[in-house]
Amino acid sequence: MLSKAQIKYIQSLQHKKYRQKSGQFIAEGDKIVPELLQAGIPVRDVYATATWISTHRSLLDRTPVVRITEVEESVLKQLSALTTPNQALALLDIPGSAAIExxxxxxxxxxxxxxxxxxxxxxxxxxxxxxxxxxxxxxxxxxxxxxxxxxxxxxxxxxxxxxxxxxxxxxxxxxxxxxxxxxxxxxxxxxxxxxxxxxxxxxxxxxxxxxxxxxxxxxxxxxxxxxxxxxxxxxxxxxxxxxxxxxx
Structure with missing residues (x-):
């Protein structure tokens, strides 16, 4: 169960100023989230339906996800920036900026x-x-x-x-x-x-x-x-x- 504060925070990441302030971004998609997990980049949280989690359990078990939270589709709809929400949403850190040498x-x-x-x-x-x-x-x-x-x-x-x-x-x-x-x-x-x-x-x-x-x-x-x-x-x-x- 997500609190209202957690939902509000994730929704805020749809806006650039809050992404910059927090240093985090969201990625949505039944295909995109597994792709990011397989790439090995740090994933802070995964919010997904029970079906999606069950389908991708082996992938989730072998990747360094800090937290996996099962949510209903109605909650994902609240979190989503898309017209048609997917079954999974990930929260990730924006890579640190580096000077171009x-x-x-x-x-x-x-x-x-x-x-x-x-x-x-x-x-x-x-x-x-x-x-x-x-x-x-x-x-x-x-x-x-x-x-x-x-x-x-x-x-x-x-x-x-x-x-x-x-x-x-x-x-x-x-x-x-x-x-x-x-x-x-x-x-x-x-x-x-x-x-x-x-x-x-x-x-x-x-x-x-x-x-x-x-x-x-x-x-x-x-x-x-x-x-x-x-x-x-x-x-x-x-x-x-x-x-x-x-x-x-």
């Missing part, structure tokens, strides 16, 4: 995002990074919170395998010491590039794209060749196409 950018490919605003896009891009083996994403301070419940839902568990860092993107590029590839509408066709082994792929705001300041300090301006009449591509879709072409 230029050396960490060497010999690998990273994604940098500027002013991404849609939680679904952010989650999709994190999932794309995981698919292509990108282990870190650097977000500008004005990006949507990567630990927004809708973002976590869209990652489908990939948040467990991709580090989310924060930095001013212009400063990052000035200090990086590796090539950078800015997605624009008027760059060099991505099919002209060979497979990347090192560098930063830059994706900008859903409606405005990358700022002029970021484009100016990037080493390469790239574009996805357009064959039809669409004005632009969704940020997540663009990130997927670019990673698919440059990383395989």
């Amino acid at each position: 230029p050396a960490s950018l060497k010999g690998t490919v990273s994604l940098a995002l500027e002013t991404i605003q849609d939680p679904g896009n952010m989650g999709t891009i994190i999932r794309i990074a995981d698919w292509f083996g990108i282990r870190q994403i650097i977000c500008s301070p004005d990006c949507v919170d990567a630990y927004n419940p809708k973002t976590i839902q869209a990652t489908m568990g990939s948040i467990a395998r991709v580090s989310i860092l924060e930095s001013d993107v212009v400063t990052l590029l000035q200090q990086a010491g590796v090539p950078s590839y800015a997605a624009t509408l008027h760059g060099t066709d991505i099919t002209q590039f060979s497979r990347l082994k090192e560098g930063i792929i830059l994706i900008g705001n859903e409606s405005r794209g990358l700022s002029d300041a970021v484009i100016a300090v990037s080493t390469h301006k790239i574009t996805i060749p357009r064959l039809g009449g669409a004005e632009s591509l969704n940020a997540g879709v663009a990130a997927g196409i670019i990673c698919g072409r440059l990383l395989i």
Whole structure:
């Protein structure tokens, strides 16, 4: 049984200021919660129905969950940030922020995002990074919170395998010491590039794209060749196409 104070606290984590204050976030989903448990990241609490707990008992027994609380579906509905609640919700600590060292950018490919605003896009891009083996994403301070419940839902568990860092993107590029590839509408066709082994792929705001300041300090301006009449591509879709072409 959860107290009113516990319910209120979990509900508060739907809002960024309370996530920042507490250093915790929630993840919902019958598939996402097991994914996070299997990834081995610290899970503070699991709130789930009796059926879900019974089905996943062996997984719960071999992972370091601090507390497992059986709740009714009606309680999960109270806790949920989703229109259709799932049978399980997990409470986790937000990983501590770390300074970005230029050396960490060497010999690998990273994604940098500027002013991404849609939680679904952010989650999709994190999932794309995981698919292509990108282990870190650097977000500008004005990006949507990567630990927004809708973002976590869209990652489908990939948040467990991709580090989310924060930095001013212009400063990052000035200090990086590796090539950078800015997605624009008027760059060099991505099919002209060979497979990347090192560098930063830059994706900008859903409606405005990358700022002029970021484009100016990037080493390469790239574009996805357009064959039809669409004005632009969704940020997540663009990130997927670019990673698919440059990383395989």
